[in-house]
Amino acid sequence: MSELLSRAEALDAADELGALRDRFVLDEVVYLDGNSLGALPAHVPDRVADVVRRQWGELRIRSWDESGWWTAPERIGDRIAPLVGAAPGQIVVGDSTSVNVFKALVAAVRMAREAGGAPAGGPREEILVDATTFPTDGYIAASAARMTGCTLRPVAPGDVPAALSGRTAAVLLNHVDYRTGRLHDLPYLTAAVHAAGAYAVWDLCHSAGALPVGLDEHGVGLAVGCTYKYLNGGPGSPAFLYVRRDLQDRFDSPLPGWNSHAEPFGMRPEYEPARGALRGRVGTPDILSLLALEASLEVWDGVPIEAVRAKSLTLTDFFLECVAAYVPAGRVESVTPAAHGQRGSQVALRCADAGTVMKRLIERGVVGDFRHPDVLRFGFTPLYVGFGDAERAARVLAAVLGEV
Known part of the structure; x- marks a missing residue:
């Protein structure tokens, strides 16, 4: 030996x-791809079967109230919150990472313009994006730039402080580089972006569930992340969106939907956003995936x-x-x-x-x-x-x- x-x-x-391994469905394979898809928690199949057979099959429409379907996005958000260093009431779960990046980035530009006016450096008309980012984040950033009339500038994370100016509205950064595994300095970069009057949007896909993030501690304003990697939520499980509490009333989502309306069943033609993190919701929640994720998060208890x-x-x-x-x-x-x-x-x-x-x-x-x-x-x-x-x-x- x-x-x-x-x-x-x-x-x-x-x-x-070590004993936590028994909470998962594993075999003799050495599984080192949980940064792409986490392993299946052993109790999830039975929980999903209950959702399908009893909640959907027997209770049907009553499950929106009796099974708690309606409140699932924010309830599950509160389960994720401690894992990324956030107090309750700041995370909503739903949609994909890409959709949530788009919401956060456009909202960041709008907030920067609302608060920043036209400083000496010019209007807030530039978005910086991590030059090493996962491609979809770059695609979304380019679309957000077109929609908001901004120019898009790729910048290496370490060069962000020097690239900031009065023109910068928002900066999209990855906490961990998906190729190399490099961890970027979230506290330092967040402080630098905020000092320039801009907003940082952090992609936590490769850090949520793997390491302490400290969203509240470090004053992060906006963050998104997936749940199917280190959080083990299942293939394509819904992503999460974090909006710091003091920004929630200013969060102007580019994707307003009936689920984020102050009176979702009022069916009014005029949009009035809900209060709090609920502004991050859009349409009808994807209940099967949401509740599979909720069950998966129980492996984190204790x-x-x-x-x-x-x-x-x-x-x-x-x-x-x-x-x-x-x-x-x-x-x-x-x-x-x-x-x-x-x-x-x-x-x-x-x-x-x-x-x-x-x-x-x-x-x-x-x-x-x-x-x-x-x-x-x-x-x-x-x-x-x-x-x-x-x-x-x-x-x-x-x-x-x-x-x-």
Whole structure:
């Protein structure tokens, strides 16, 4: 038995989160793709069956009141709130991440113009977007810019403070880079954007459920995130939208719908927005996905996000140590920062023939994913990934690389 394997067994035996693995449906596969789709919590199928058979099948329309369907978006938002450092009443769940990015970004421009007037630097007519962002965020930002009459400027996150001016209305940033796993400095960048009189919109898709975010603590105004990665909500589960409490009365959504109306059943032709985070709602909630997500979030009961972060850093450190020990020098290069303060909960390795390598890893029971052109991504979800998984993944990676 290798020294690293022995250490993995000792670390797993001492892991305070290790018992959480039993809350999920897992097999002998090493599943390191929870940064794309989280594993299934074991109790969710029965809960979804109840929603379908009893709530929909028997109660039917009565379930909007008797089963709490109507309040699900904000109720589930309050379940997510502690995981991203938010007080209740500031998160609503529904729609996709893309739709919520559009709502938040257009609303940010409108609020900046309402508050900022025309400063010495000119009118608020520019949106900055993370130049390394997931493509959809860039597409949405471009559309929001056209709609609001803004110019769009891609900027590397580290260059944002220098790029800000009196013309800047909004800045769209990713908390964790989806390719490299780099964690950006949310407190510093948020403060810089706000000092310029603009609004930061944070995409938390790769940090929610993986590390403390501190939305309230750091004064974030607007944030969005998905729920099917580290929150394990299921494929295509609805996203969330955070609007800081003191901004809610000014939040002017570009997608007003009957569900966000102050009197949704009044059926009035004039739109009057609801108070609070409910302004983020649009149309009829996607109940089946919402309630599957609500059930999934129960795996977080009693789990502090700080403990998850501590295990994540130890796991990724150990995986990188195993890779360094098992993989011949020069075969892979980590593009994930070594510094804990700059790392999310994934490790990205650059290597030749990455697509072929990942295909063979999956065939041998180690599931990560490939990002064009040459990146292997391994996501570490501390709720169900152990140190033995990390050691085995590195060992199989070395074997595969010895064959290609």
